[in-house]
Amino acid sequence: MLLTKRFSGDRPGLDLLGIEKAAVPVTVVATDVLAQEAKPLPLLDEFVLRLLKAEVGGAVDIAAFLGLDQKLVDAVVADHFREGALVVGPALGQLTLTARGRRLADELESIRPIQKNFKLAFDRLTWSVADYEPRDLVTKSAAVNEGCVLLPAQRTTRIKAPDVTPAAVNSILKRNDRGRGGSIDVLDVIDVTPSMHRYLVVNLLIYGDQDRGEVETAIIVDGDHSDVHNTALGTLGGTDKLGFTVASAVSYTPLPPHLEAERVYPAPGTLFEENSPRVRGIQLFEHQAALMTALETAKDRLLISTDEATSSVVDSHFLAKLEQRLRARVRVDLVFSRCGREVQTELDRLARRYRRFRMHRPEGSATNTLVFDGNWVVSEFPWLSFRGAGLPFRDYQGTVVAVPEETDRAYVQGLAPFEP
Structure with missing residues (x-):
């Protein structure tokens, strides 16, 4: 009833005629990545400290070396001066790392890429990496037994490494640190191997015009419209793909x-x-x-x-x-x-x-x-x-x-x- 109250008026001219349980195809993939531990400082801060360690010069020289506006470098220098990582002088414009600043620069240089493996959920309807809890994924037999409408996959081809981008993996890891990857930045996805096929149970709203026979659907994930799923289903044929139809309304049975x-x-x-x-x-x-x-x-x-x-x-x-x-x-x-x-x-x-x-x-x-x-x-x-x-x-x-x-x-x- 909550879904009815919230979404019944979302499609002007159409009536909400049904709420189906549906199942989105998901593959859990074992993912091999090249990663490095997330660095404690932004990239510009790292470059400034490492260039000062290499004695490139002052703020003017570093800005010229990096091809950046000197104001950006000055702001970083000011931050690290307040933190006690560098000092100014003795010569005009000269910057020198303190012992603390040198240790920080050494730590930044010591970080090396490592190879890691963890499992990710890959949504085959949207054909993208997804942040789904393992407990929310069910087997096909369980989805069928629950009477779910099985939604189609966008492709029938095997999931490959280019389908799982470093940006997508990093986005998942930053939103949800379940201990799968720790505090790391993924640099490259080396390989993906499907480990098991599962389904995510969602709600599928069916709207229709009973006079014209028009039908539309909307996928609800975690209580909200999922535009990415609706778009993906639409490209696959939407209601025609699922075989949904509407029929004339049935009025109430007359009483004595x-x-x-x-x-x-x-x-x-x-x-x-x-x-x-x-x-x-x-x-x-x-x-x-x-x-x-x-x-x-x-x-x-x-x-x-x-x-x-x-x-x-x-x-x-x-x-x-x-x-x-x-x-x-x-x-x-x-x-x-x-x-x-x-x-x-x-x-x-x-x-x-x-x-x-x-x-x-x-x-x-x-x-x-x-x-x-x-x-x-x-x-x-x-x-x-x-x-x-x-x-x-x-x-x-x-x-x-x-x-x-x-x-x-x-x-x-x-x-x-x-x-x-």
Whole structure:
């Protein structure tokens, strides 16, 4: 819901119709570099001290030697004079290093390039070095099991040393010193060797115009738009590459007249508040909030009925929430016509462990229904398949009915075909 509130109005003329989990292809590369320890002084300061040690002359001579404005050299000389690294005289314009200044010049001269090896993340969608935490990278199988849309790589060629520039590596090391390289400056990248392939899980926003069929996407990384990823995906074909489409909106299911008379839309406040209207209209993303509320708060009963259950919705997070309800001794009934093998395996596991968990297969298509405790959500929203590639994105309107006798009736009707 936070993403919905923040980004729903970002594309004028388009509606936010979906938020998908997506996976950016990343390769962790072992990188051999030629580097040197980061020097304690700026380059001009180093040259001034080393030239004074070589007795090139005073500030005028050093400025001429370096081809710089003398004011720049004078400023450096003044700094080191205050620090006690040099003294002026005895002759006019003469500069002499103190013992401290000579030691500092010796240290600067003693720094020699070294060869180091460390691992870096390389983003194959943007084709660039990236600063990703290892804990945020997952395997392909984990991304698939979580129902992520796998984003394409910009190239299919092998990552080579020229793709990993010293400037990019230094930028990463300066932003994040994890002990990978210490305080060093990379001078050259000698070689890179792919060590493992991983994915970074991000959010993918889908915007659309349901009348014209127009679709646009936006990639969200760490809570913000990632322009570099959006541009890279756009060059690869964007929504056409991913196969995203939009379909006409689905209006809310008409209620019996006595409930329709009570329906409030738009309704004030948040869902399922104590003083919320008994019959309240809900928007697209409030459906997902309702499903999550049911999975987190149901105390007595939970019924979810829909045509299909997909791994993009029935993922590890969903299953963990569902198991929490079962441990709290909530009766859980899932009604669905079809599902994938992975989903069926996980649900069978729960069914073996908990007697209060039941799965039902209708003869035809299942009716989309959500009932938990005293709440009945009336909508055509596909509760267990609203997320995932290959499905058209559309707007759904629904209604939350918090009338005890109506909720009881809907619950009984939803399970009646499967009762002995």
